[in-house]
Amino acid sequence: MDRLREKSDRLLGSVQLDFQRDLLREIKWDWRLISLLGARGVGKTTLLLQRMKMAHGMDRTALYATLDDIYFTDNRLADLADAFFKTGGRVLYLDEVHKYPSWAREIKNLYDTYPELRIVFTGSSIVELLKQEVDLSRRALLYELHGLSFREYLQLKAGEKYGIIDLKDLLQHHRELAAEIVKRTPPFEYFGGYLEYGYYPFFLEGEAFYKERLEQSVRLVIESDLDFIPGYDPRNARKIYQLFYILASNVPFKPNVSKLSDKIGVHRNTLVQYLHHLQRARLINTLYPAGHSISTLQKPEKIFLQNTNIAYAIAPQVDRGSLRETFLLTQLQGRHHLSLPKRGDFLIDDTVTLEVGGAGKKKSQIREVPNAYLALDGIETGEDSRIPLWLFGFCW
Numbered sequence: 001m002d003r004l005r006e007k008s009d010r011l012l013g014s015v016q017l018d019f020q021r022d023l024l025r026e027i028k029w030d031w032r033l034i035s036l037l038g039a040r041g042v043g044k045t046t047l048l049l050q051r052m053k054m055a056h057g058m059d060r061t062a063l064y065a066t067l068d069d070i071y072f073t074d075n076r077l078a079d080l081a082d083a084f085f086k087t088g089g090r091v092l093y094l095d096e097v098h099k100y101p102s103w104a105r106e107i108k109n110l111y112d113t114y115p116e117l118r119i120v121f122t123g124s125s126i127v128e129l130l131k132q133e134v135d136l137s138r139r140a141l142l143y144e145l146h147g148l149s150f151r152e153y154l155q156l157k158a159g160e161k162y163g164i165i166d167l168k169d170l171l172q173h174h175r176e177l178a179a180e181i182v183k184r185t186p187p188f189e190y191f192g193g194y195l196e197y198g199y200y201p202f203f204l205e206g207e208a209f210y211k212e213r214l215e216q217s218v219r220l221v222i223e224s225d226l227d228f229i230p231g232y233d234p235r236n237a238r239k240i241y242q243l244f245y246i247l248a249s250n251v252p253f254k255p256n257v258s259k260l261s262d263k264i265g266v267h268r269n270t271l272v273q274y275l276h277h278l279q280r281a282r283l284i285n286t287l288y289p290a291g292h293s294i295s296t297l298q299k300p301e302k303i304f305l306q307n308t309n310i311a312y313a314i315a316p317q318v319d320r321g322s323l324r325e326t327f328l329l330t331q332l333q334g335r336h337h338l339s340l341p342k343r344g345d346f347l348i349d350d351t352v353t354l355e356v357g358g359a360g361k362k363k364s365q366i367r368e369v370p371n372a373y374l375a376l377d378g379i380e381t382g383e384d385s386r387i388p389l390w391l392f393g394f395c396w
Contacts, residue, residue, distance in 0.1 A: 008064040015049040034120045038145035039282035041200045044122040048093045062091040067100035094121040108134045147199035150393025165394040178381040187390045195308040214313040248314040253303040290339040290347045334396040
């Protein structure tokens with residue numbers, strides 16, 4: 001345990017507190033068991049270490065450990081927790097739990113055995129953390145950490161801090177809200193940068209190699225992380241990467257499952273499962289028709305890349321119309337339910353219809369649709385139902 005403590009102290013000493021994600025303040029940290037999931041690279045480790053530093057400083061009541069550490073090839077989590085608790089430890093911050101065999105059972109046993117011990121654990125968004133061999137859903141609070149919103153990116157790049165804008169307020173008062181922001185920060189000075197390299201916090205480590213690092217991350221997800229899905233055959237990684245590249249080259253994509261399955265050489269049902277794997281890995285977003293229930297074997301109506309940065313890193317050609325729709329979907333999906341309406345591009349929470357386009361887009365396609373708005377690229381401020389696209393980046 002001493003070696004793990006040294007690593008924990010070293011990481012804790014290096015983590016910065018000057019920028020903190022909103023989720024850090026939203027999590028109910030007093031709960032005994034908290035799970036945090038998220039895609040590779042969105043900042044789960046940093047969030048854990050920031051919480052630990054703020055709540056405990058360098059005292060011995062808390063410990064950070066990543067469960068893919070070589071320590072756990074020869075030692076059990078249960079033994080670490082027992083020794084930690086007996087020496088006064090009270091909060092365990094466990095990273096990458098899905099890489100440790102039987103993690104769910106051991107955490108459940110720790111929860112039952114040590115009522116004074118709190119556990120916060122992270123895992124990949126690929127793994128259904130609470131649907132394991134033991135049921136943690138009645139014990140754990142589950143949160144998901146997404147990448148940076150445009151609002152958060154502005155805070156990091158321009159040094160301007162803005163609060164989250166409620167979607168209802170945005171729709172009603174967008175002109176005043178946009179004008180106030182434009183006075184402080186010209187959005188188009190930063191919007192292009194966000195679309196290209198602003199979603200994953202590791203852009204702070206250098207923009208020059210950002211795309212290469214993101215492409216490497218995508219490969220690791222497909223070639224390594226998908227292995228943690230029960231029943232997944234790692235021999236399929238090449239076909240999944242082939243499918244992902246086809247999608248990246250054509251998004252937004254209305255899938256013809258028969259043609260796609262023939263092209264890749266897999267059965268239709270297998271192809272749909274692959275799409276679900278890519279969705280769970282947070283590499284793509286899928287959209288289903290409004291009012292329809294979703295099953296594992298149901299094909300999505302429309303497919304997008306998960307965020308615009310992936311398009312710049314993977315797609316052979318970047319289409320502006322695709323970037324606009326992907327941006328809007330990424331900015332709203334964290335706090336809202338999105339589906340595909342009969343008219344328009346997105347239906348938000350079954351009540352608001354949005355049509356996305358350039359500055360010259362007209363409302364003709366949604367003229368008869370109630371509660372419908374245009375989300376327009378290339379305008380700083382809007383008027384009536386014409387809303388600047390960039391402003392939706394303040395909704396989370």
